[in-house]
Amino acid sequence: MTTVTMIEKPTEETGFADGPALRAALRGADYIADPDLATVVHLATVLGRPLLLEGPAGVGKTELAKALAEVAGRRLIRLQCHEGLDDSRALYEWDYARQLLHVQMLRDRIGTDLAAFDTLEEASAHLAAKDFGLYSETFLAARPLLAAILSEEPVVLLVDEVDRTEESMEALLLEVLAENQVTVPEIGTFTARTRPWVVLTSNDTRELSAALKRRCLHYHLGYPAAGRERDIVAARAPEVEPAAIAEVVALAGELRDLPLRKSPSISEVIDAARIAAVLAGTGTTAAERPELLYAALLKYSTDVELVRTRKGGAPSGPAEATGRPDRTTVAADPANTTTAVFRGHGGRGRGGN
Incomplete structure (x- = not known):
């Protein structure tokens, strides 16, 4: 087997002196990161290690990779993972x-x-x-993983929702993550022209393999604290009054404490705040009709039933409310105080997954 791409050892600079410098750059791209997160991201770029972001959906994991590519001037290559993903869609095909x-x-x-x-x-x-x-x-159709290796310009490789694939797919990632190379049996081994910055995201739907985690720096993104979430909503939905924002954020916090099938994401809280603004125009407050906000905050009928039962003072166990055994979800875990937030202008900024 021959190595078909002979490349000098990557020497490109990160472009950021330290974590605070990266944090400031991300803020300029409408992504507000906590100091700890910015430092971990900076370390990943300096050390050349993949960064694994785990946490519930909607807290800004995907948006971080997009913002990082933007501030670093790198092209974003995205591999959207799903059940049934194989090497012909992830690596290459003829x-x-x-x-x-x-x-x-x-x-x-x-x-x-x-x-x-x-x-x-x-x-x-x-x-x-x-x-x-x-x-x-000539006849090789490069898919995202190989495309990142073959790219002549620096890239950010986003492996999104890696937990949605089978464990066998993780094995295909190991060569890329550990060696920055891809082997094509019919040709040889392609080594990265420039080392890609790799960001993997997981919604914690299953446990990832130890081999995959061992090759990555890890950071958990959780829901923001109430004060920070109010700032996010105010930045993304400036038309909403602060009092209404506070009510919506408080309601979202209450819902996240319940064993819901899906807890409200940050982007859904922003939508609920906009609903509250529309209701305010008709003389109705979110506190008076919280059930009207459920269209944005709750996406499963069983969750709506559970919340209405709890709000109505019925027995508190979800088994009584829904007829199903009690259950917990990742989304119901307590908020992580070191989370990332993002902002936009007039509702045109970034959402997150």
Whole structure:
């Protein structure tokens, strides 16, 4: 096996002196990160280690990778993970249509060559020894992982929602994460031209393998504290009065303390705040009609039923409210005080996953 891409050891600078400098840069890209998060991200870029962000959906994990690419001037390459994802969609596949066209173009020439042989065995041996160029970079369709390795410019590789794939898919990531390279059996090993900054996100729907975690720096993003969340909503929805924002954020905090199937994300809280602003225009407050905010905050009928039961003073256990055993979810975990937040202007800024 040959190494087809001979590359100098990456020497590119991160462009950020330290964590505070990176934090300031992210703020300029409408992403407000906690000091600890900014420091961990900076360390990942300096050490060349992948960064694994775990936590509930909607707290800004995906948006961090986007903002990092923006402030660093790097192209973002995104691999959206899902059940059934395989190497042909993550690494590479062969362009069979182009290969077939290539064979058709060579057909007459091949026929002339084979006419010189008296036996089928001789003709077959000749074909086996002949290199028709079918398995070369010309016919290689690079998918996100290989595209990041082949890129001549620095990139940020986002492996989004890695927990949605099967564990077997994690094994395909290890060579990229550990060696910054991808091996194509028919050709050889491609080594990164410039070391990609790798960000993996997980919504904690399953436990990731120890081998994957061992290769990454890790940071858990949780829901922001109430004061910080009020600041987020105020920045993203400036048309909403502070009192209404406080009511919506307080309601979201109460809901997150319940064993819901899905707790409200930050982006959903922003939507609820905008609903509150519309209601205020009709003389109705969120405190008077909190159930009207459930359209934004609650996305499952069982969650709506549970909340209405609790608010109505019925027995507190979810088994009584929903007829199902009590359950807990990652989204119901207490908020992480070291979380990241993001802001926008007039509702046009960043959301998050």
